[in-house]
Amino acid sequence: MLIAIARRLNLLIITLFILCLASYVLAFLFPGDALTNLSGIPALSADQSHQLQLMYALNEGWFSGFWTYLKLTLNGDWGVSLNSQTPIFEDILKLLPASLELSLYAMVISLVVGLPLGVLAGLKHRSYTDMSILSVSLTGFSFPVFWLSLLLILIFSLQLGYLPMSGRISLLFDIPHSTGFILVDILRSEMPVKDAALFDALRHLVLPTLSLSIVTTALVIRLIRRSVVTVYASDFIKAAYTKGLSHSQVFWRHGMKNALLPIMPQLAMQFTVLLTNAMIVEVIFSWPGIGEWLIQAIYQRDFPAIRGGMLAVSAVVVTFTISVELLVRILYPLNKRQFYAQT
Amino acid sequence: MPMLDIKNLTLEIDTPMGWVSALDKVSLSIDTSEIRALVGESGSGKSLIVKSIVGAIPERWRVTADRMNWKGNDLLGMSGNQRRAITRNEISVILQNASAALDPSATLREQIEESIPSYRLTKGWFWQRRQQRLDIAIQELHRVGIRDHNLCLSSYAHQLPEDICQKFSIAMALVSKPKLLIADNPTVGMETTTKVQILKLLTKLNKTQGLSVLFVSHDLLAIAAMANTMTVLYCGQTVESGSIEQVKRRPLHPYTKALLDSAPSFRRDLPPKSPLSCLDGTIPTLQHLPIGCRLGPRCPRAQRECVKMPATRHIHGHSYACHFPLHRDKP
Numbered sequence: 295m296l297i298a299i300a301r302r303l304n305l306l307i308i309t310l311f312i313l314c315l316a317s318y319v320l321a322f323l324f325p326g327d328a329l330t331n332l333s334g335i336p337a338l339s340a341d342q343s344h345q346l347q348l349m350y351a352l353n354e355g356w357f358s359g360f361w362t363y364l365k366l367t368l369n370g371d372w373g374v375s376l377n378s379q380t381p382i383f384e385d386i387l388k389l390l391p392a393s394l395e396l397s398l399y400a401m402v403i404s405l406v407v408g409l410p411l412g413v414l415a416g417l418k419h420r421s422y423t424d425m426s427i428l429s430v431s432l433t434g435f436s437f438p439v440f441w442l443s444l445l446l447i448l449i450f451s452l453q454l455g456y457l458p459m460s461g462r463i464s465l466l467f468d469i470p471h472s473t474g475f476i477l478v479d480i481l482r483s484e485m486p487v488k489d490a491a492l493f494d495a496l497r498h499l500v501l502p503t504l505s506l507s508i509v510t511t512a513l514v515i516r517l518i519r520r521s522v523v524t525v526y527a528s529d530f531i532k533a534a535y536t537k538g539l540s541h542s543q544v545f546w547r548h549g550m551k552n553a554l555l556p557i558m559p560q561l562a563m564q565f566t567v568l569l570t571n572a573m574i575v576e577v578i579f580s581w582p583g584i585g586e587w588l589i590q591a592i593y594q595r596d597f598p599a600i601r602g603g604m605l606a607v608s609a610v611v612v613t614f615t616i617s618v619e620l621l622v623r624i625l626y627p628l629n630k631r632q633f634y635a636q637t
Numbered sequence: 638m639p640m641l642d643i644k645n646l647t648l649e650i651d652t653p654m655g656w657v658s659a660l661d662k663v664s665l666s667i668d669t670s671e672i673r674a675l676v677g678e679s680g681s682g683k684s685l686i687v688k689s690i691v692g693a694i695p696e697r698w699r700v701t702a703d704r705m706n707w708k709g710n711d712l713l714g715m716s717g718n719q720r721r722a723i724t725r726n727e728i729s730v731i732l733q734n735a736s737a738a739l740d741p742s743a744t745l746r747e748q749i750e751e752s753i754p755s756y757r758l759t760k761g762w763f764w765q766r767r768q769q770r771l772d773i774a775i776q777e778l779h780r781v782g783i784r785d786h787n788l789c790l791s792s793y794a795h796q797l798p799e800d801i802c803q804k805f806s807i808a809m810a811l812v813s814k815p816k817l818l819i820a821d822n823p824t825v826g827m828e829t830t831t832k833v834q835i836l837k838l839l840t841k842l843n844k845t846q847g848l849s850v851l852f853v854s855h856d857l858l859a860i861a862a863m864a865n866t867m868t869v870l871y872c873g874q875t876v877e878s879g880s881i882e883q884v885k886r887r888p889l890h891p892y893t894k895a896l897l898d899s900a901p902s903f904r905r906d907l908p909p910k911s912p913l914s915c916l917d918g919t920i921p922t923l924q925h926l927p928i929g930c931r932l933g934p935r936c937p938r939a940q941r942e943c944v945k946m947p948a949t950r951h952i953h954g955h956s957y958a959c960h961f962p963l964h965r966d967k968p
């Protein structure tokens with residue numbers, strides 16, 4: 295067990311290291327001056343440029359250059375954005391929670407809806423219930439996210455006018471920034487109109503979350519259904535029935551555990567799919583998250599920002615994936631051979 | 638009246654080629670405190686019979702039978718709950734491939750404890766019951782010859798060798814004190830001393846507690862040693878059944894004879910270095926079943942009549958299904 299944990303931690307550190315290396319190399323591959331790409335400060339005078347060179351240790355060979363970069367990165371000095379000249383790291387810290395919040399709620403909804411439906415379909419394999427759940431999920435699965443978002447805006451914001459079409463919260467409310475998760479921030483703030491603000495934030499959340507979660511829900515349903523069908527066809531479920539256990543006893547004691555645990559990593563993987571989709575949705579709904587920011591940066595060829603954004607997003611994804619895998623490894627007592635065969 | 642009475646059990650399963658009858662009019666009966674052996678080569682459908690009796694088959698497969706009674710009650714007609722009550726209290730089954738029949742994510746302790754019927758727990762408080770459950774489990778494990786009960790109970794199925802899993806399954810089947818034990822190849826792959834221990838245990842339970850056993854095995858020697866009666870299965874059809882002595886002394890069906898002849902250790906009269914006998918060919922797959930008597934293409938005695946399914950005939954409790962039985966056609 296300790297070895298497994300050590301291996302995963304090792305993997306995590308090495309992957310993050312490689313990500314840093316890649317982001318460093320990118321600064322040299324991007325068009326323009328490497329120094330500008332690293333720092334985000336367009337070199338004005340020879341003196342300033344010299345100072346930056348010293349800071350990034352560029353003339354001491356690539357190794358110590360990278361070493362200095364690594365130290366700076368770990369210290370949170372990611373340079374400044376070319377366009378706004380604000381520190382990138384702080385921007386990311388401010389924006390990333392908004393994206394995480396959106397993806398998190400979408401994930402929760404996908405699981406809350408997808409889990410019971412998937413289990414139901416799996417238990418009623420090949421029945422009409424199964425067929426209808428499967429076809430609905432196939433339909434949901436086939437929607438392109440951007441099209442779905444636009445459609446939802448068209449119907450609920452423009453036609454019916456029920457829900458707002460962009461932003462996180464109405465500009466009337468001034469929410470102090472503390473955690474970056476807007477619902478948490480509202481609850482922690484001492485505003486007189488807390489309820490109204492909360493309601494407004496929720497209304498803003500509905501459409502982006504919905505358009506994000508439909509695709510993931512479909513995926514979750516299919517994953518769980520397949521797993522339940524496989525487990526219920528296996529010998530040990532049959533054996534549990536021959537012991538005289540009732541349907542619910544078999545379901546809770548033997549069925550669910552074996553159906554869900556092996557697909558936990560795959561389920562968690564959906565979160566990274568969500569994060570990617572969230573970028574698209576953020577642009578459409580002008581959601582002030584990392585995705586929208588990154589895409590703006592790409593439009594404006596803001597290379598330091600692109601570098602930082604990619605580093606941040608990939609670091610989140612990698613860390614998340616590896617921690618889930620570790621968690622499953624601790625919970626699920628399979629032998630090594632089976633475990634590696636499965637993943 | 639036999640305890641378990643099956644007449645003309647037919648099991649149809651859906652394959653990519655359509656529905657095929659994997660079991661074709663199988664008849665089998667087990668009396669109180671009888672040990673019945675079920676033999677036949679691999680793929681003849683022994684495990685399917687076992688699974689149909691306890692209902693461990695996919696719901697979409699079609700099971701039909703003229704009679705499938707447990708103590709006079711029709712197993713196929715009753716509700717799922719009634720049927721489970723019977724398998725909980727009166728019938729225990731050991732499925733083939735013991736480790737696959739154990740839940741991979743639960744410890745063996747949880748699994749054996751949930752098999753303990755509530756009437757075996759006499760104490761009132763839940764912590765007393767907990768202790769009692771553990772005691773019963775340990776006692777049961779010792780009975781099948783598992784010495785290291787702590788290791789066994791705290792392990793998961795994949796952590797133990799296959800033969801411990803097999804013994805554990807036997808213990809788990811016996812813990813509910815069944816009237817009938819259905820054991821599908823319980824001793825396969827065990828080394829001889831362990832095997833003998835298990836066989837002795839089953840025989841003892843049969844003698845002392847009147848346990849009936851349906852013993853599925855390839856091991857003709859073990860069968861001859863412990864079983865009272867035997868049923869021979871070929872390709873989903875019962876070809877012959879009768880008491881061990883009858884069948885051994887005078888097999889009437891060509892397949893039974895071939896089966897007995899193919900076990901060299903079973904034949905005392907075999908001179909050393911004589912060629913071993915066996916039937917030509919292999920058992921047909923479900924997709925290519927011959928019509929009529931399914932042994933037809935491999936049978937040395939087959940004639941034109943064999944494309945019709947022979948009716949089962951009975952003489953002195955010995956029954957067979959063959960148009961041209963051995964020993965009978967001699968004047």
Ligand SMILES: Nc1ncnc2c1ncn2[C@@H]1O[C@H](COP(=O)(O)OP(=O)(O)OP(=O)(O)O)[C@@H](O)[C@H]1O
Nearest residue numbers: 650659678679680681682683684685686733922923
């Ligand atoms: N789940 C299944 N789906 C399709 N065919 C099956 C299934 N289970 C068994 N069969 C087929 O049914 C036939 C009988 O199988 P069964 O497992 O009962 O044989 P067996 O007599 O128990 O053999 P063995 O001695 O090897 O255990 C085989 O031809 C097998 O291919």
Ligand code: SF4
Nearest residue numbers: 930933936943959960
């Ligand atoms: S019925 Fe015919 S084919 Fe079948 S066993 Fe008898 S002789 Fe052989």
Ligand SMILES: [Mg+2]
Nearest residue numbers: 683684733821
């Ligand atoms: Mg079998």
